[in-house]
Amino acid sequence: MTIIQTHQLTRTYGRHRGIEGLGLDVPRGSVYGFLGPNGAGKTTAIRVLLGFLKPSQGSARVLGRDCWREGQTIRQDVGYLPGDLRLYPWMTGESALRWIGRVRGLDLMPHGRELSDEFVLDLSRRVSQMSRGTRQKLGLVLAMAHAPKLLVLDEPTTSLDPIMQQRLHRRLRAGADGGQTVFFSSHSLSEVDRLCDRVAIVREGKLVTEQTLATLREQAGHWVTVRWRDEKSVGIEPPAFLRLMQREGRTWAGELDGPVERFVSWLEGKPIEDLSIGPPDLETLFHHYYEGGGDT
Template sequence: MNVIETNNLTKSYGKSRGIADINFSVKEGEIFGFIGPNGAGKSTTIRTLLSLIHPTSGSAKIFNKNVVTHGPEIRKEIGYLPSEVFYYNNMKVIDLLMYSASFYRKDCSKIIKSLADVMNLDLNKKIDDLSFGNKKKVGIIQCLLHEPKLIILDEPTSGLDPLMQQNFFDLLKEANKKGATIFFSSHILSEVQKLCNRVAIIKEGKIIKLEKISTLKENNYKKFKIETQSKPDKNQFNIPGVNKLDVKENTVNFIFKGNINSIIQKISSVNISNIWIDEPNLEEIFMHYYSKED
């Protein structure tokens, strides 16, 4: 079953960039990554899914219900963490969270305390007295307190220190084990690499790649570093499958996609003093996709 399904989802802002013909689906129980730099269309996609803004054309379904016609009903089962959180400054944290919980007509007090303990958040402080990072913790607890079926996160870790990021990831993994589906939007690719099963890469409002994380990193991508005995000729490395070629003095770096035997044969004529072949990380693979011409 697909928890999220889009069909040519489009939001136009006239001359300003929105999103165009977005097509993807997120399966029940999946942790799905949605990555791209700021301004690529991630937040616009999320706001359209949540029916905070309406599409210009195309459609989206969540829980097999149209997001426009069933928006309020759908949102009861969603936990949403926006990239920036804003609250009534004079409220205490506990009062704000209990007020949020009241919308779901269930006792969330134990969950709130448990989440606050994990995130090291003082529930008795006023919102106005919190740092940006602690306000983000309030947003995380507000997102998770009603044990939603679908968790939608937009740049969720900004403001969190590394320890709190790890605690947050542990909470997400725990929620996922209990059956929650997670849509994780970020420009921090190492986070997506740790957490997600599949990923969609968005560029200038359009999906340019939809792939399993494991496939993005499997053996058809290799990172080469070569040291040569004399200054190398860059033309020797203009080989199909070579990307991100960088030649500096006696060192050559590139990412290769293809049959590794073929690249070894083609560089065998180069006078090599040392060679390293590694798995590229997701960021390096992503930059290859993102730097390609349309």
């Protein structure tokens, strides 16, 4: 079942760049990474999905409903954490939970307390007295307290310490295993690599690629270092699928294109002294997309 579906979604506003022809399909129960550099249009896309902005062209549906016309119904089953989270300064964590509970017509206190214990959050403090990280934790608790079908998190780990990031990842993973869908906007490559099942990369408002992480890993090159046994072997012509970056003495280092097996077969019978093959280098691949090397 598709939880978020956009088709040719375009939104331009003012002087800011929006999104152009965005097509997304977010399956139920997935942790979906929405990646892109700052200003790529991630937040604009989220705002269209939540009904804050009207699409200029195309369609956007969440939980099978039109985002602009049926936003209220959609938001019943959505938990949202804005990228630049601001909360009412006069509220305490507890009064914020109670207020959102009253708006939603639910008692959020039991689950909210459980979440705040997990994130080590003191609910009795006023928002105005909270640090940025603490406010972020409260924002997460408020977004997750009603156990929504869809969690939309816009750069949620900003200002969270590594331990809290880990707890959040664990919680999101558990939610996804239980059927919750997480739409996770980020510009942190390693975070998306650790957490997400699928990833969409946007650049300058356009979708660059949309794949499962497993497919991306297959596409990503491996970093290879070869040390030849003798000086003579250094003269060997490298295969086309190995991009050599360094050639110092008896050592080659470079990026492997395609499967490792092919390279291992190529090495067969050659005089190697040492060989190391690193894990798939997603970061390089992401940078390649970020900087305009990928298909658009």
